Amino acid sequence: MSAEEALFHILEAQLENDELVLPSLPEVAIQVRDAVDDPDSTLAQIVDVVSKDPALSLRLIRIANTAHYARAANVSTLNAALHRIGMRAIKNIAIAMALEQLFVCKNDIVRIYIERAWHQAVDVAAASTAVFANYREDHRSSTVSADTLTLMGLIHNIGVLPILAEAQRHDDVFANPTFLDRAIARFGARIGGAIMKKWGFGEEFAQLVRDWRDMSVQPTAISYLDFVRVGAIYAKVSKDEKLVENILQLTAEKGIFQEGESPFEHEMFMTRFREIKTAFE
Template sequence: MGTENALYTILVEKIKQKSLVLPTLPEVALRVREAADDPQINLGDMSDIIAHDPALSMGMLKVANSAILGRGVKVETVNQAVTRIGLRQIKSVATAMALEQVFVSENEIVSLYLKKSWAKTIEVASVAMVLMTFYQRDHKHSPLTLDTLTLAALIHSIGVLPILTEAENHPDVFANPTFLQQAIIKLSNKIGAEITIAWDLSQEFTDIVLNWSDLTVLPAEVHYLDFIRAGAIHNGIFKNESTQEVLLKSYVAKGILPDIDFMSSDEFKDMHRDVKDMFS
């Protein structure tokens, strides 16, 4: 137990001292974000930046041809994909598509944890994105946007990365995965919020990462948190059945879900499968 307590103490102290090594955004995401903030940027220039990264290019094509954008005529080039997605959304979408590059490690055990974390993140995010897509069809004037939700959902658990990286320096901790899970539960949201600040994301993202699992924070109006929490319910992250029921009923009342069993419907499952395919 001594090593575990020591690791926990190290993490807490490094958070306090702001000395915890935080992951950096992939270079291509930084380039896209910087370009998107340039008032002189045009679709052609943005396409050229994205085209230099094959993985990001493929991700953009999948997004542009997905059900959440209505499909329509299939796009086959990066330029067409960027045109369909639009410059306003491309900043968040590009960042989201590049995030998988952050969930890597040369340590076999850490790599396994990171892969599991990324897989769970995709599950939560894809549910949230599907529900947002259905919601927007009936609430066309909602101020919430799918691109913001996509990025928020994909970084909601980003705080696990520094915890696993720090644990890599203390191999004995892996003898007790229960402790590691507890450290993630207790610390990852706070660390994740620090990452959003380091990445220069807006306060909105910081608040979402900090509060998504804190069920004392219950927005009265429809909020990005609702969609992420619905994804967490669907994937068994909130295990208390009465908590699940209360939340789901509130989402029906808010119009996020047409009924409490919607996530078991074929309509939901079909789009959920399509959205998950964007990340494969």
């Protein structure tokens, strides 16, 4: 048995026995989530929690001044930003902003993979949300939420993290592209579902992480899964031309964009894409 196959067996056993070391949600994200979910929390208390992380505070102010939220003059204080964003959206945005803390690594080869995974996740989130913004112009009653969609785009490939962490621990054997590509393709989706369970996210998040590549999974109604799949095409997450073709065909049939047109050619797509992406840079 090769060293790579040995690690595949180890990962398989750890998954089956619920023993795989999974990443923890960043502390600031947990604190914000707990504060927002507490029915007795006030906006002032949530401001106090967020203000403990200056980088997160600045990013939330930037988000509040984007076209999606801006209704008047720009805001410059955290209190005004959170008031504009709203209690429901703060949790998802704060979690999304905090996720970057998980995408760090010391090994040179693994770092290339983990940095690429983060930048790709940002592109998926930005493209998904930009396509949705165009769709929403004619579908105001859509139940899809832009901030939840952004978060889903960022976590769609979260299952790579434990694999890359394992490669870093055994970098003399496993920190090579051949192993990493095979391991991510083989285990990424299942591990991602396990992470969603650990973090206490709902089944909709877990299903998206597990099934976004599986075109046999087709919700009848337009869902987050559809937009993330389209965003993944823009970010070139998959080189499978058949998968790309199927996603474009099925999402066009659902009316997310016109058949025969590209969802990325709308005149506002690139403006919105860049605005969302800038918030994570």
